[in-house]
Amino acid sequence: MKHLVTFVRFSFLALFLFLIVKGKMMIWLGIFAVSLIAAILFGRIYCGYICPMNTLMIPAEWISKKLKIQSVNAPNLFKYGKLPWITLFLSIGLMIIFKKVFHKDLPFLLIWLVIALIVTLRYKPEVFHNQICPFGALQRSFGKFARFSKSVNEEECIGCKLCEKTCPSEAIKVITDNKKAIINTSLCHQCSNCQQVCPKDAIHYIRTNKKEKVSI
Ligand code: SF4
Ligand code: SF4
Numbered sequence: 001m002k003h004l005v006t007f008v009r010f011s012f013l014a015l016f017l018f019l020i021v022k023g024k025m026m027i028w029l030g031i032f033a034v035s036l037i038a039a040i041l042f043g044r045i046y047c048g049y050i051c052p053m054n055t056l057m058i059p060a061e062w063i064s065k066k067l068k069i070q071s072v073n074a075p076n077l078f079k080y081g082k083l084p085w086i087t088l089f090l091s092i093g094l095m096i097i098f099k100k101v102f103h104k105d106l107p108f109l110l111i112w113l114v115i116a117l118i119v120t121l122r123y124k125p126e127v128f129h130n131q132i133c134p135f136g137a138l139q140r141s142f143g144k145f146a147r148f149s150k151s152v153n154e155e156e157c158i159g160c161k162l163c164e165k166t167c168p169s170e171a172i173k174v175i176t177d178n179k180k181a182i183i184n185t186s187l188c189h190q191c192s193n194c195q196q197v198c199p200k201d202a203i204h205y206i207r208t209n210k211k212e213k214v215s216i
Pocket of ligand 1: 152156157158159160161162163164174180181197198199200201202203
């Protein structure tokens with residue numbers, strides 16, 4: 001499963017780079033638009049499997065940990081909740097101005113790729129995913145309506161917090177009161193990291209309103 005996920009991620013990364021080189025950025029934006037609709041049904045699968053930034057942030061985080069340069073304390077600026085919306089509107093505004101003035105497309109996808117890597121070399125991945133990423137702002141808005149999502153079976157959960165430690169987007173938290181983990185679908189990338197480490201097999205991909213197990 002892990003190898004398949006890696007293969008899917010790098011296939012989309014290759015497609016992304018191919019489209020950028022060919023100057024077909026609009027095709028990628030089309031894929032992103034479709035993924036927003038898909039998020040209403042299946043959750044933020046774009047973030048977990050398709051996003052080139054996420055794919056490269058995984059090795060960036062590994063390097064950051066190896067070099068011991070990762071800081072757990074992010075600047076207060078990154079804790080301001082509206083930043084992803086500001087970065088989104090700023091990106092769109094700059095893209096329009098660049099097109100009007102220079103008659104060229106601003107390579108803002110590549111620019112964000114570089115920003116994501118720099119931020120992840122210094123801070124935990126959730127800082128970029130939740131507090132900066134302009135695409136994440138939109139994915140979060142659609143993902144909160146997900147009909148299918150990773151979900152924790154409370155009866156099986158023992159509150160060990162292993163899932164919390166492996167989640168790249170702080171989407172899963174063990175509640176202090178009952179010591180049971182719970183997943184926030186608007187933050188969840190459906191990446192399966194938590195599922196892979198859960199010692200009780202308490203996490204499943206289910207229909208969120210009916211709590212039926214779905215095998216994936
Ligand atoms: S890893 Fe599994 S058992 Fe441990 S807190 Fe998370 S969901 Fe519960
Ligand atoms: S680790 Fe689990 S809760 Fe966190 S994003 Fe991945 S699937 Fe969602």
